[in-house]
Amino acid sequence: MVLYPKIQFYLMGDRALLLEFGDExxxxxxxxxxxxxxxxxxxxxxxxxxxIPTYRSLLVLYNPLILSIEEMKKGLExxxxxxxxxxxxxxxxxxxPVLYGGPYGPDLEGVARYHQISPEEVIRxxxxxxxxxxxIGFMPGFPYMGELPQELVTPRLKTPRLSVPAGSVAIAQRQxxxxxxxxxxxxxxxxRTPVKLFDPEKDPPALLHTGDLVQxxxxxxxxxxxWSE
Amino acid sequence: MERVEAFEVLEPGVLTTVQDLGRYGxxxxxxxxxxxxxxxxxxxxxxxxxxxxxxxxxEITLTGLKLKxxxxxxxxxxxxxxxxxxxxxALEMWRAHLLVEGDVITFKRVRSGxxxxxxxxxxxxxxRTMGSRSTYLKGRFGGLEGRALQRGDVLSTVDQPQPLDRxxxxxxxxxxxxxxxxxxxxxxxxxxxxxxTEKGFRTFSSSTYQVTPQCDRMGIRLEGPGxxxxxxxxxxxxxxxxxxxxxQVPGDGKPIIILSELVTGGYTKIATVISTDLMKAAQLKPGxxxxxxxxxxxxxxxxxxxxxxxxxxxxxxxxxx
Numbered sequence: 001m002v003l004y005p006k007i008q009f010y011l012m013g014d015r016a017l018l019l020e021f022g023d024e025x026x027x028x029x030x031x032x033x034x035x036x037x038x039x040x041x042x043x044x045x046x047x048x049x050x051x052i053p054t055y056r057s058l059l060v061l062y063n064p065l066i067l068s069i070e071e072m073k074k075g076l077e078x079x080x081x082x083x084x085x086x087x088x089x090x091x092x093x094x095x096x097p098v099l100y101g102g103p104y105g106p107d108l109e110g111v112a113r114y115h116q117i118s119p120e121e122v123i124r125x126x127x128x129x130x131x132x133x134x135x136i137g138f139m140p141g142f143p144y145m146g147e148l149p150q151e152l153v154t155p156r157l158k159t160p161r162l163s164v165p166a167g168s169v170a171i172a173q174r175q176x177x178x179x180x181x182x183x184x185x186x187x188x189x190x191x192r193t194p195v196k197l198f199d200p201e202k203d204p205p206a207l208l209h210t211g212d213l214v215q216x217x218x219x220x221x222x223x224x225x226x227w228s229e
Numbered sequence: 230m231e232r233v234e235a236f237e238v239l240e241p242g243v244l245t246t247v248q249d250l251g252r253y254g255x256x257x258x259x260x261x262x263x264x265x266x267x268x269x270x271x272x273x274x275x276x277x278x279x280x281x282x283x284x285x286x287x288e289i290t291l292t293g294l295k296l297k298x299x300x301x302x303x304x305x306x307x308x309x310x311x312x313x314x315x316x317x318x319a320l321e322m323w324r325a326h327l328l329v330e331g332d333v334i335t336f337k338r339v340r341s342g343x344x345x346x347x348x349x350x351x352x353x354x355x356x357r358t359m360g361s362r363s364t365y366l367k368g369r370f371g372g373l374e375g376r377a378l379q380r381g382d383v384l385s386t387v388d389q390p391q392p393l394d395r396x397x398x399x400x401x402x403x404x405x406x407x408x409x410x411x412x413x414x415x416x417x418x419x420x421x422x423x424x425x426t427e428k429g430f431r432t433f434s435s436s437t438y439q440v441t442p443q444c445d446r447m448g449i450r451l452e453g454p455g456x457x458x459x460x461x462x463x464x465x466x467x468x469x470x471x472x473x474x475x476x477q478v479p480g481d482g483k484p485i486i487i488l489s490e491l492v493t494g495g496y497t498k499i500a501t502v503i504s505t506d507l508m509k510a511a512q513l514k515p516g517x518x519x520x521x522x523x524x525x526x527x528x529x530x531x532x533x534x535x536x537x538x539x540x541x542x543x544x545x546x547x548x549x550x
Contacts, residue, residue: 010420013501014529016472018420025467037257052256052470054493059470061253064504064530065537136259137468137493140368144468181368198258200358200370206258 003029007036007080009073012059015049017072019058025146029056030134034211035088039079047072053210054135055144093130093213096178098169099224100126100191107188111154111171123218125149126190130213131176141180141198141206145214148174160186167192169216180206191218194227231388232354234299238382242293242336246446247353247372247384250283251489252361256470261492263363263371266446266473266511267344269536270308273400274348276544277305277325279392284352285362287378289345291514294336296347298328299383303350303391307400309342309408309512323400327393342408342512350395351386366446367490398547404539408512411437415524415532416476416500421466424497425478429457433499434521438484442515447490448477449513455482456499468495474502474510476521486510503529505536 003022010018019036022029037053040060047067052059062072100123101108112119131145138144148171156172161184164170168179170187179185180197197207208214219227238245250271251264265271265288272282287294292311305325306313313320314335320326322345328334336345355362355373364372373382422430438453456478458464464480475487477496486502487494488511502510503524513519 011417011501011526012420012472012498013417013474014503014526014533016470016501018469050254050256052492054469055467057467057469059256059472061256061472064533069526069530135468135493136257137470138259140255140259142259183367200368204258205255205260205359210257 002026003032007076015062015064017060017062017069017076019060019076020056021058022056025055025134027132030211031088032083033058035083036080039083040076043075043079045072045075054137089211091132091211091213092209093215094208095215095217096169096193096195097219097223097227098191098193098216099221100218102221104224105169105189105191107157107170108190111152111188111190114154115151117151122152122190125152126171126176127216127218130215133208133210133212133214135210136206136208139179139181139183140200141208142177143197143208143214144175144177146175148176154188156186157188160184164189165192167194167197169193192224194224232385233388234383235302235349235353235386236296236384237299238295238378238380238384239297239333240293240295241378241380241382242289242291242295244290245294245378246288246364246366247285247355247362248288248364249285249362251363252359252365252371255359256492259492260359260368261365261490262473263365263446263489264361265346265363266488267308267346267508269406269508271346271348272540273323273543274305274307274346276540276547277307277323277395277398277400278303278348278350279395280348280350280352284348285355286346286348286353289336289347291339291343292336294378296334298330298332298334300330301391302328302386303393303395304328305348306345307348308345310340311342311345312337312340313345323402323405325395325398327391327396339514341410343514344511349386350391351389354385354387365490400543404543406508408509410516411518411520412509412513413520413522414506414509415503415529416521417503417526417529418500418523419498420501421497422499424459424462425499426457426459430499432456433484434523437518437520440513440515440517440519444513444515446488448488449486449510451484451486451519453483456484457482458497462497464497465495466497468493472501474504474507476500476502503532505529505532
């Protein structure tokens, strides 16, 4: 069973309700999550503070002084019944330039050795298809994307790095992601993008959104520097 | 409104940040709420000095902060008892005070709790980022340049007449929370309580846990008996959204109370702290002890309404003075 026939509700304390849609990472489950998030937003129910969509669940934060849990659950069940299969925004494709290897991608060689292919082949594979953004999380603007081509599926680093530079493009298991800001991290770093993924002064602050697509393409060091300027 | 200088930071202390009630509505972009960890104390402090409840104040962690007033100001200090002093004399907490230019406020040592709030009439004037003045340390935005206070910083407020009629106003002493070294924190089981054995859940709800030094605005790591997981479930789950108060249990079985600087996570959550008890969790410091007591959502909401009733009653009593 991937997609549950009906949403499963779980309490997360007294002001959040977790709506679970399935038990696996799949685009089918994730689409259901996003449809629900959009429908809840459109319904603008007084007392719902915000919703946080992730791989297979939607966390609904509410103010119990305005909206009772029973009322909210009823409202959400009604929205679920009316969830349409049609109308849904087309995914937006963002092309993201990456300077692969060298000091910018310290794990490129290691990943190549792990799969017994050349670094050029790793780059080619990483750029071979657009990736779907399942969720933004872990830190502001960090996109969790998948799935990597089978030939690139690589475990996390045994020891996470204490500091991963902003813009690092990395892979872990079947996923790929981008670190919008400097942070500790355990993913294998293939390269770095000069594109700014998160700007707190912008609205919306994140460049990439859940449900959209990302296509990576390689650039030279010269292009990277020009872009950064 | 015009800005005026309010305080000079003579010593920043262990960690002092500007916080309001937090930044909501941006979780889907990976942005956690941040904001005061003990929201009750922040709200009371703001009411004492005539502010809106959600005005930005200083969250003072443990000890060491030293401030000099640069003009006449009405302030109140709430939250943890960090032995606040005015020009070397003890300063009563949960009460509005008048400061004059040159007055020096210090926080000498920790008597109880972990975080105090200094509220200032007119609030601390820092720009709003995504609707909030709260500092998000890891994201390096919000508050004062996205960072903790440093020696030499000058904090501003808006130029408005100080509410001198507030001076001496106290929060009713029966309603002042006390922060013990051994706290009982009420929780609602879930969302993943079913990932643990009955014995594991009993361990969680009957043991006393100790706060480790790994304790910051993201979360509080606890030491104590490991919680047994069901053998047929995996240690981690598919990442999902988080709220502050969620209690994660990673592979080692030792619980972590999540606070306001995390937005998603992939560890199982055995239970979640109820809203009214979040302040007790927020006031825990390394070495303190905590026990968890399960309750129902109905009881949690009843307690929350009771607390809101008190705040409302206090607000009305000020207006009808």
